[in-house]
Amino acid sequence: MFTGLSAFPLTPMNEQGVDEGAFTRLVEQLVAAKVDSIGALGSTGSYAYLSRIERSRVTQLAVEAAGNVPVMVSIGSLRTRDVLLLAEDAQKAGVKALLLPPVSYQKLSAEDVFSLYETVTANISVPLCVYDNPGTTHFEFTDELHGRIARLPNVHSIKIPGVPEAPDQARARVDRLRALIPEHVTIGVSGDAFAATGLNAGCEVWYSVIGGLFPKTALAITRAALSGNAEEAARLSESLKPLWALFTQFGGSLRVVATAAELRGFTHSPSLPLPLRAISGSGRQQIAAAIDELELS
Template sequence: MFQGLSAFPLTPLDETGINEKEFIPLIERLVSAGVDSVGVLGSTGNYAYLTRTQRERVLQLAVQAAGGVPVMTSISALRTLDVLHLAEDAQKAGASAVLFAPVSYQPLTDEEVYHLYEQVTSNLSVPLCVYDNPNTTHFRFSDELHGRIANLPNVAAIKIPGVPAGAEAAGLRIRNLRGLVPSRVALGISGDPSAAAGIKAGCEVWFSVLGGLLPKTCLKLTRLAQAGREEEEGQISSLLEPLWALFRQYGSLRVASAIAQQLGFISEPALPLPLLPLNSSVNEQLTAVLREVAGLESLQN
């Protein structure tokens, strides 16, 4: 399942709970667009703010709405015991794979992270994607640690942050990591702004926040990058750059929530307190960008 576009939708919610009526259509839009897989309960899916029961319910809804399209879900949590419980829930609910980042209140050592993945993978019957997300976890994987973890059973992919700027530097980054990771383990790019660069450098999959909102556009960008059609890919990337600039400045969750609300996918910002929506000035900037981007989305076949 680790190829092409893996689209990560929001989890619409407020302080009273999950809005299931708004969540299901988000999944159905992704399926209709033809995404290669769906990733629920990622960082933009608000997993860290939900209870175990809520996370299980979201996954159940996603698997049902996906209609056979592979669904991956996060099992990240502060304690190993909780991670193991979430992994058990994910497998029972029909997840095709699990996504796991080493989140922790206390800073973790390399050995602690290795043993964490060792324990989790020994209790899995589905593939695991290692989530390298230093901005959230404050843990930085070395390529050597990635190589050790990638040799554990059931590890099938690594979700890395953005690649360095420039084709040569991006290619070197991926080649260095690939040299330490078994060929059976897919490499995927996470940072939306460098998605096309990551794919061209050798990543097999784009784990995309924007793909959870504008799947046709992101799927088109993925296919063009995979085919090496740089001029056409560059046109779409240039169009999306103002949107990604907002991602960088205000965080993908806040911006994705605002996009979903402006496009009528959700009724209220899907932000758990204490997170606050974008202010009116930034929302106006976003509206101007979406006039062009939403038009591109509606024109894709």
């Protein structure tokens, strides 16, 4: 399941709870578009803002709505004890894979992180994806640490945070990591603006934010790149530059995607956990105009 497009949907919510109907509809849309896998409760899914009970319920909803499309869920938490409990809940719900970021409040060392993955991989029975996302965890993986972790049992993919913009540098970056990890472990690119470059450079999977809301748009880029049509993948990504610029302007993809979901009627407003808020005013108008202009679907 660690190839192609892995679409990461929003978890619509307000202070009363998760909007289960809206979440289910988002997952059903991904199934209809024929994404390769679904990444529930990632950063776009606001896992860190939900209780264990809420996360278990969202996992159950995702698995039920996904049907034959494999579901991966994040089990990130501050304590290893809680990570193991979340892994147990997710496996009981029927997920096909787990996504693990090294979440922390105190700064983690490389040995802390290796110990986390060593403990978790010894206590699970489904594949695991290593979630390398320094923008949210504030932990910087080295390629050498990735190499050590990738040799642990049940590790099957690494989600890296983008690649250099220049194609030759992107290829070199992917090749450096590939040389240190087992052959069966795939490399997945995140950071949507870098997806086409990463796929063209040898990444096997795109862990996609926009794929969770506009799967057809993301699938077109993915299919072009993985079929060897690098120029078309790059062209399609270049055409989305106004969207990538909005991600930069508003400090990341989450608020933009939540606002887009509200504008398109996929969710009610508010759709994010306080103190997070969707974008209002002129920014909201910018996002609405971009959705229409780019014909995102």
